[in-house]
């Protein structure tokens with residue numbers, strides 16, 4: 526893209542143009558060599574305009590009610606005058622076709638709302654790659670003036686951890702099962718949660734949802750708190766009947782401003798930036814090693830030794846780095 530083209534794109538994004546935003550995210554996601562430097566220049570120029578959103582992670586098992594919740598929650602927020610961006614990460618490529626299709630119908634109202642922006646990440650990429658592109662897409666949405674950015678992920682594999690490492694507040698959605706359901710929720714996901722929402726608290730499921738709230742409170746009570754003196758809240762919600770949607774935002778807003786007031790937010794974002802930086806250092810080094818024919822050949826040999834249990838991975842890594850340094 527020409528300098529002029531990039532400049533215009535940046536201006537359009539800053540004015541909140543959703544089409545320009547979508548184009549910019551496509552640029553960030555592109556694997557074409559020329560696009561990488563365009564994306565970097567664009568992001569660098571927009572960086573001073575980022576960081577002002579409430580960054581929310583929303584996760585939960587397949588079918589927990591994420592899309593239904595984001596639809597009504599997002600509408601609630603735009604009704605309050607917020608601008609809401611939803612970025613969906615689905616790390617399992619087989620599922621995403623169906624899930625994205627489902628989301629289009631489940632988030633029909635929100636996707637038509639001029640104050641909302643919805644984007645699903647392309648499937649079939651590594652989680653690390655998806656995470657980088659999602660972080661960068663988040664920065665773009667912030668530069669475009671979206672003040673609530675929701676990053677949605679299905680609670681499978683490591684995607685919850687990846688999302689929790691790029692947001693301010695991590696919200697876990699749980700089915701109203703309690704008991705056995707509770708066993709099914711990974712402890713790791715619970716430990717990441719700043720807020721647990723028990724979904725589908727309506728009709729026949731309402732009593733179960735109330736019991737589940739008590740179960741989750743108890744379970745969270747027994748866990749190591751994320752912040753000393755801030756206990757994660759548990760609420761029962763219904764997206765179908767609009768129960769506790771407003772309360773959910775009130776709780777998130779209160780937590781976000783408390784984190785900000787007490788300095789936790791700044792510290793959290795600094796730690797995230799540090800983690801991001803070092804993870805990029807690791808991938809840049811890996812890329813350099815694999816681009817150098819001799820090092821790549823050494824890597825292949827050393828990897829074979831590791832697979833055959835002839836060398837410890839730790840020692841093998843050290844050998845490879847030393848071979849690369851001297852190449």
Ligand SMILES: Nc1nc2c(ncn2[C@@H]2O[C@H](COP(=O)(O)OP(=O)(O)OP(=O)(O)O)[C@@H](O)[C@H]2O)c(=O)[nH]1
Pocket residue numbers: 585586587588589590591592593594624627631679724725726727730762763764765766
């Ligand atoms: N009774 C009731 N059912 C709900 C509610 N919210 C969602 N559901 C139902 O639960 C099912 C799953 O809802 P989704 O919103 O698609 O859940 P999801 O977590 O996005 O699912 P995946 O995208 O497949 O991971 C659907 O059949 C919904 O109709 C609710 O508030 N009450």
Ligand SMILES: [Mg+2]
Pocket residue numbers: 591592593624627628
């Ligand atoms: Mg969904």
